[in-house]
C-alpha cells in the first residue's frame with residue numbers, strides 16, 4: 687500500500703493568465719503513515735488534498751496509489767476507485783440532514799457493489815460504536831453536537847475500508863477540546879485500520895499529534911517534523 691506524488695504541479699487558469707499554486711510537490715507514504723500538512727491560508731493545502739483524492743487533476747507530474755495512476759482511468763473506473771480506496775473528512779461534516787447517523791455512514795456503500803448489505807450494515811454499526819456513537823444511531827445530524835457530527839463523518843470515511851484517508855481541516859469548526867478529541871480519534875482509527883492518513887490543518891494543536899509534519903511553502907512540501 688503506497689502513495690507516491692512526483693513533481694506535482696497545479697495551476698489554475700485565470701483572466702490574467704495561469705496562476706501556479708503547486709510547483710513540484712513530492713511525497714511518498716506507505717501503510718500506517720500519517721502526515722499533517724500545515725501552511726497558511728491560500729498556500730494550496732486543499733488543492734493538494736483534492737488532487738490526492740482524485741477530485742481534481744494535476745497540471746503536470748503524477749500521483750500513484752498502489753502503483754495505479756488514477757488519472758489514467760476512465761471516468762467510471764475512477765469514480766469506483768475513489769469510492770473504494772479513498773475516504774474523505776471535510777471541515778464541514780457534509781452529512782445528509784434527512785438521514786439518520788447510521789444511514790449517513792452507509793451512504794458510500796450505496797454506490798459500491800461487491801459487499802453484502804448485512805456485512806456493511808454490521809461494520810457501520812461497529813464503526814459507530816468505535817467512535818462513541820452507539821447510542822446515537824437514529825439521530826439526525828441536527829440532533830448531534832459538532833464533535834459528534836465529525837465522528838459520524840470519520841465513520842463514514844472508513845466504512846469501505848479505504849487505503850487512503852484524507853481530512854481537510856477536520857477540526858476547523860470545533861472548539862479546542864472537541865478538536866483535540868476528534869484529532870485523537872482520527873489517529874486512533876487510522877492506526878487500527880492501517881491506512882495512509884493525510885490531514886491538512888492550520889492548527890498546531892492538531893499537527894502536534896502527528897509523527898510526521900510538512901509545511902506548504904511556495905507550492906512545495908517542506909518537511910517540518
Ligand code: ADP
Pocket residue numbers: 698699700705707725726727728729730731732733734
Ligand atoms: P488552502 O487550502 O491552503 O487555504 P487552497 O488550495 O484552497 O489553499 O487555494 C490555494 C490558492 O488557489 C488560493 O489562492 C486560491 O485563491 C486559489 N484557487 C483555488 N481554487 C481555484 C480555482 N478554481 N481557480 C483559481 N484559483 C483558485
Ligand code: MG
Pocket residue numbers: 731732733854
Ligand atoms: Mg483549504
